[in-house]
Amino acid sequence: MASHLRPWLTRLQLQPALALAGLFALWVLMEALAGLRLLAPLDTYFSDHLLRQHASQRPTPDNIVMIGIDQRSLEDDAMLDFAGRNWPWPRMVHAELLRELQQRGAKAVIFDLTFTEGDPSAPESDRAFAQALRAFPAYLPLVVQPDGQPSPFKRLPPLMAVRPGPDAQPDAGAPLLTPMALPVDVWRTGLINFLPDPDTVGRRYYIDYSRQGWRIPSLPARVARDQGWVVPLQTDILLNWYSKPFPRLSYRDVVLSRQFSKPIPLPDLRGKIIIVGAYASGLSDLHPTPLSRLTDPPTPTAGPEILATALANLQHGDWLRPAPRASELGLAILLMFLLAWGWRRGWHVSLLALGLLLATALSTLGSYLLLQRTILWLPFSYLTLCWLYFFICALLYFLAERRRREHTVQLFNRFLDPRVVRKLVDRNALAQAEVGQAVEISVLFSDIRGFTTLSERQPPEKVVQMLNGYFDLQVEAIDLHGGTLDKFIGDAIMAFWGAPLSNPHHASEAVAAALDMTDRLEQFKRMLGEAGQGFDIGIGIHSGPAVVGLIGSTQRRLDYTAIGDTVNLASRIEGQTKGIARILVSESTRLACGEQFEFIDHGEHQVKGREQPVRLFEPKRKTT
Structure with a gap:
């Protein structure tokens, strides 16, 4: 009876633990190799919390300045007299803004506004804007649309910097939203498409959009290459967010700064990169990002802010680098087999839980510290697998422990007072009695x-x-x-x-x-x-x-x-x-x-x- 009891306890407690460790390790390995990542939402959930915490300690660069078309710019009387009462404004208004920024010594200007159709009622206004762009070249947005008539890539102006790769298809194309209101000699464009993850949250930004072997540069990558910054050889980057929005001026204040007898005071814009975008209600381009929940209630992030974040990351080289998945995989396999070893050694379930809790806390701390070095390490889904494995083994341990107690009670009740038997159950006397x-x-x-x-x-x-x-x-x-x-x-x-x-x-x-x-x-x-x-x-x-x-x-x-x-x-x-x-x-x-x-x-x-x-x-x- 005793000789059969110990193998039975071993089969119930140890063999399932080791077998489960092997199965979980196999699942983790296959998931990593196959790219399934069924628990990836856990990684994104925890990483968003870490990114928000990390962002709260990162000062926003002051060399990128936003000029926002805000509600004041649309409703101010002086602005209405200057630009008219209809939106979109005549493009001569943007020409005036561009001349103002050139005079103030701006390093580069990026328009996060589309210019897809000309103004038939004021063609001279479009010509004035084009002339201003020739005098002070600015960057214009390009959008790849989900459907529509494709534009052949090989026919696009060289200034757009759309380039073929070694495996480029000659007749490749895509439906593009280009600045058709302007002549092609000012089409210094870059992609501004929002890049959502499967949960619709934006955590990345394009570097180059790849299609049929052709590469379309994003606006941040286009500016970065022109400025001589290091641009990674990958299709996108993970954004490293900042604590506050970028410095912002009202479009109205900048374009009208010299229109009054008393000029409107503006900060020094020399050497700054300017991004012009819409912030007014109904005009703004809003997207969910990890920062959206920093406010209560959560508010989406404006498209120009996402663009500015990508640009600043490229300028400082501090975009986030994903840690090798092998490190997360290795951690999970190591923890599972350590747990299996602990079960085999007969360690108490509370001790194993404490050890796994400590490993989880250290992994979370390690993930946060690695963020300081721009490394994004996401072990959370694999840690969840380890906890799932632990709870299954703990259940088996509980069942085995209950059977052991029942057997101990049945055995010793024949010899001892029930009160003594209860003490024996707590002290695992059966194992000692067997040997x-x-x-x-x-x-x-x-x-x-x-x-x-x-x-x-x-x-x-x-x-x-x-x-x-x-x-x-x-x-x-x-x-x-x-x-x-x-x-x-x-x-x-x-x-x-x-x-x-x-x-x-x-x-x-x-x-x-x-x-x-x-x-x-x-x-x-x-x-x-x-x-x-x-x-x-x-x-x-x-x-x-x-x-x-x-x-x-x-x-x-x-x-x-x-x-x-x-x-x-x-x-x-x-x-x-x-x-x-x-x-x-x-x-x-x-x-x-x-x-x-x-x-x-x-x-x-x-x-x-x-x-x-x-x-x-x-x-x-x-x-x-």
């Missing part, structure tokens, strides 16, 4: 005197009834003093103290139980009346080392018992009680009891199986 152990114990043997004569005068059912009543009283005394009931041997009782729960006072408890058993004997004899006149018992106790554990046939029956010379001598001492005393104990038991009892020395006696005589003592309660 057996050598311990110091006190063994008690009790046998009935005159029972044969008594049984001859009573019918069998009456004999059994009396015997059971006697055993009930004696076992209560053993339980009361914390003893382990080993077995009944006919009309004899064997019990011991000191196992399975260690007890340094095992000798004193055994003697106290023996004295209590004699008291209960007198109670039992009174219950029997005349029939109990010849009923008596003898009790022998010896203290010493013995092997205690589950002993017997693994196929049929196992008993929790003690074996060894200490047991044999206790039985022999019980045999010496007849004609001397009801209770006799060995000298080792007397010495172990200290001064708790009084002892009557009955001298040395020769016992069967021992060459040396044994000194025996009769214990008595101390008199006050």
